[in-house]
Amino acid sequence: MNNLTLPITQEQLKKLNALLKELNSTQQAWLAGYLWNASNNLNPENTCLTVNNEINSLTTITIISASQTGNSKKIAEQLFVDIERIGLKVKLIQAGDYKFKQISQEKYLFIITSTHGDGEPPEEALALFKFLFSKKITHLNSLNYSILALGDSSYDFFCKAGKDFDSQLYKLGGKRIMDLMECDLDYQKTADLWRQNVINYLEKNLSSITQSKSQSHQEILVESSIYTKEKPFHAQISVNQKITARQADKDIRHIEIDLGDSQLKYQPGDALGIWFKNMPELINEILSVLQLAQDSPVNYFGKTITLFDALTHHYELTQNTPIIVTKYAKFAGKSKLNQIISNEFDLKEYSKNTPIVDMILQYPAIITAEEFLSCLRPLTPRLYSIASSQEEVGNEAHITVGVVKYLKNGKKRYGGASGYLSFLKENDEVKIFIEPNDRFRLPTSNVPIIMIGCGTGIAPFRAFMQQREADSAKGKNWLFFGNQHFISDFLYQTEWQHYVKTGLLTQIDLAWSRDQAQKIYVQDKIFNKASEIWNWINDGAHIYVCGDALKMAQDVEKTLTNIIMKEGNMNKEEAEDFINNLRVAQRYLKDIY
Known part of the structure; x- marks a missing residue:
């Protein structure tokens, strides 16, 4: 609205906006009625607000996100918006901010959690997790719940935290309104399906007469930076220096990255996300064994690109998983690989100890380019704790990288991201983003x-x-x-x-x-x-x-x-x-x- 169409002055508008900031939604509704009465020559003092008891009694739906890298939080925010859109009362809270004794009062609860370390929930969810398994809680008979579990199938305890939340809530008397759903690294499609199932259930079982005000114990903000995980900044390497001695068993790198004109900001405790590329030597070794051409056309989300490009930028080639082994075995003929996948323990041990390239070398398959890609997982960025403060280094971000490298069957193998970073030189380009970590912050300056x-x-x-x-x-x-x-x-x-x-x-x-x-x-x-x-x-x-x-x-x-x-x-x-x-x-x- 421009100034010509405003029926009030800029000063009046400024005062009105200042007043509205001081009022809650109920007071604003009363004010609307007051002004309407005044404009129609009615006594505004008689203005009252009729509260719809049906609205006030709406059941609050609670969403808890337990996140280590931000993925669970992102899905929780998407679900929050979905539920708001259908007019139900919903609150969103991070697990670390949740007063866990409130759980006995919850009616509808949705938890989105990743798994960390040795099958544990993220650090911010540990207090809630331990409370649920303590003697301090006896039953949750009024609770209706569903869990979305995020994990990485290359690890032994895939989605264990979500499974543990799910089983314990059930043991405490909670009603499982939908079965647990498990997400691997390519989580979005499964997460979208789970969210849609949640909305279908709520629309069927909870009706809202009118839109209600939702609560969020965290701000859901538009990204303050134009650069995100999905749209990373193309930064430049300014320093890549080995900081362990020449004779050291470990190769540790201090890497300084120039943030250029990105205006990216971070705080101590945050992480730097790195989108890495698979090494050409690794890709060519795989293609040679599978007898696939670099320029074979493949479909990637509706676009035709070369197989080499797909394997360089879009697919994980270093971390093997039981799922990858099982999928690949279908194309490897009558090999020992089929015996391995028939035994759960053998399958886990094999996938843990055998890189994808070595599996292919051991059991070459007759496979098309598209079939090979169907066996793989999407490439995901790696996160590195930032080793600098912008107060000290200005427009840079420093990271400390332990290079993963080892011999396998006489051949040198590298970790995906660390190997990629170790070969970057000054002025080389790297795609980055900032991953905030609000649960690893410095206290006030006088606190030890x-x-x-x-x-x-x-x-x-x-x-x-x-x-x-x-x-x-x-x-x-x-x-x-x-x-x-x-x-x-x-x-x-x-x-x-x-x-x-x-x-x-x-x-x-x-x-x-x-x-x-x-x-x-x-x-x-x-x-x-x-x-x-x-x-x-x-x-x-x-x-x-x-x-x-x-x-x-x-x-x-x-x-x-x-x-x-x-x-x-x-x-x-x-x-x-x-x-x-x-x-x-x-x-x-x-x-x-």
């Missing part, structure tokens, strides 16, 4: 922090220290870091020495597992400082853990539990509750993979 990391898990703590130095933060900082060897594997050594010298890093404890006969791990160093750690916790310290999810993070949590039992004079159950309360208060945060 304890940082625990191994290997590349050091990355976010470098960002933390850069930020705290820029902020002139007064809070104490304590780093526990572990790796194999002091001489070759002390990542960013000179920087940590600088922070110790300036006093920013209050304390540092280092664990080198291979520098002596008896292996020493980071959890051993932590337990040796039990009383000090307990004092820091009592002083309000936030604890951060970054690195390996399957071993290190679990061992660290066991050690922290033992410290709390010992220093706090608690039994195991009390100590676990204490840890859980730290988690709920966002004082115990993990970025693990």
